[in-house]
Amino acid sequence: MTTQQRADILATICADYTAFLGEFSADDLIDWVTLELQHDEALDAFVPYGDIRSKAVPLSPVVHVVSGNTPHAALQSILRGLLLGAENIVKLPSSGLPEVEEFAGKLPAELQPLLTLSPRLDQATLSKAKAVVAIGSDEAIAAIHSRLSAHQRFIPHGHKLSIGLIEQPSTDAATKAARDIGLFNQQGCLSLHTVYVKESPQEFARMLATAMQRFEEDNPRGPISVSESGAISNLRETYRYHAAVEPENYLLLESKQGTAWTIIFENNAHLVPSPLNRTVYVRPWPVDLSELGSETQYLSTIALEPLDELLEEVEPLSPPRICSLGEGQQPPLIWHHDGFPPLSSLVSWRDIH
Structure with missing residues (x-):
């Protein structure tokens, strides 16, 4: 043949x-x-x-x-x-x-x-x-x-994970980020674990909550295991406490029904994996990229909004793939995996x- x-x-x-x-x-x-x-x-x-x-x-x-x-x-x-x-x-x-x-x-x-x-x-x-x-x-x-x-x-x-970087909050950026987070329930290397925002990350976290709810209504996450749900619930309780003690540095936004989606704003740049299943961190973008921590060695994709304006910001991290926000989960046929x-x-x- x-x-x-x-x-x-x-x-x-x-x-x-x-x-x-x-x-x-x-x-x-x-x-x-x-x-x-x-x-x-x-x-x-x-x-x-x-x-x-x-x-x-x-x-x-x-x-x-x-x-x-x-x-x-x-x-x-x-x-x-x-x-x-x-x-x-x-x-x-x-x-x-x-x-x-x-x-x-x-x-x-x-x-x-x-x-x-x-x-x-x-x-x-x-x-x-x-x-x-x-x-x-x-x-x-x-x-x-x-x-x-x-x-x-x-x-x-x-083991790989992906992140997003946004110049400033917008409804459009939130909608694109929700897609990159929600598709496949973060069960793959192209899923965003953290969205970094250069300006007003707390404001973006609230916009993202609205977008995640809309995405959930159109694309329900579906059932997950007891242990997966428990990991999200435990994380929520930890950050609920932090947000009560230091509201200027923490914010917890969550689905009203179950653990369908979770957004955590934390006022530091350190990258950590999320417990998946539509759980994402929103963080400020650091001036010193070393603040991102050692997890950057596992980066698969960085999704940018806008793409061309932010390329120089992320180039020192040398990720295998950089794309526009909203396209993180759908690489082209010819991409280098x-x-x-x-x-x-x-x-x-x-x-x-």
């Missing part, structure tokens, strides 16, 4: 998964291959490469170890492997992943041999992998890495000269 034939099939199937993968056509997939591999037929034949000829060979099989709370990341990873024509073995979480299982069921007979789903990952399967893509906690990824040889390509996607080129990372090359 040629790259074009795979692209045609995948574009049709993925049209049912735009919430996870975005919208794209078969031509977009071919353009992506061309962008990363320098030729639209690089996977099908030897093509000109400077003054020699080269062919891209997919690393196969690729083992994808995916997490249960990020079906969008799993589907993105699988799409990349299938587009390249590699055999893909997906280690599902013990609870399963309905979106991935449904996707696999829609593959036509020509592509079905390229995708295998399994709740287990034995050493024999892992040892035969030419590449391993791992999505999960740093501890889980380290455990997988320890089982690999030096000759296997390893692409880890571990955690800095990795997603297609060219999964091929090797053969040369003729």
Whole structure:
């Protein structure tokens, strides 16, 4: 099967998964291959490469170890492997992943041999992998890495978090931030954990509360576990006390019903992960970026409003991705996930000269 034939099939199937993968056509997939591999037929034949000829060979099989709370990341990873024509073995979480299982069921007979789903990952399967893509906690990824040889390509996607930075409060900025916080309930590396505001962060926190309530009404969060709900409730009580003692430095804003959303204004810049499920901090932006703390080493995305005016502010943090506020959860098809080129990372090359 040629790259074009795979692209045609995948574009049709993925049209049912735009919430996870975005919208794209078969031509977009071919353009992506061309962008990363320098030729639209690089996977099908030897093509000109400077003054020699080269062919891209997919690393196969690729083992994808995916997490249960990020079906969008799993589907993105699988799409990349299938587009390249590699055999893909997906280690599902013990609870399963309905979106991935449904996707696999829609593959036509020509592509079905390229995708295998399994709740287990034995050493024999892992040892035969030419590449391993791992999505999960740093501890889980380290455990997988320890089982690999030096000759296997390893692409880890571990603990990451994202932040926003806003020049000044506005209703529009609050609406965009609510989207970047609320989509997927912060169950992924692109979710905002903190929104920094250069001017009047407390004022923005109140605007964000209104926007989060509207987002909740249009996109209900859904049920969460007792432990997840308990973590949010405990955090709320801690900051309720702080806000009562130091109202100039703390503000707690919360949904009236349950733990649907929570906003905490804290008058210091130190970045900490939130307990997720639409819980976010609003903080002032520091003059000295060291005040952000060590968590910045895990930054995935910084969403800016406005983008061009704030680029120089965040460039010293060297995040893998910077985007406009409101687009944090929907990266383009060709983005470099955690800095990795997603297609060219999964091929090797053969040369003729």
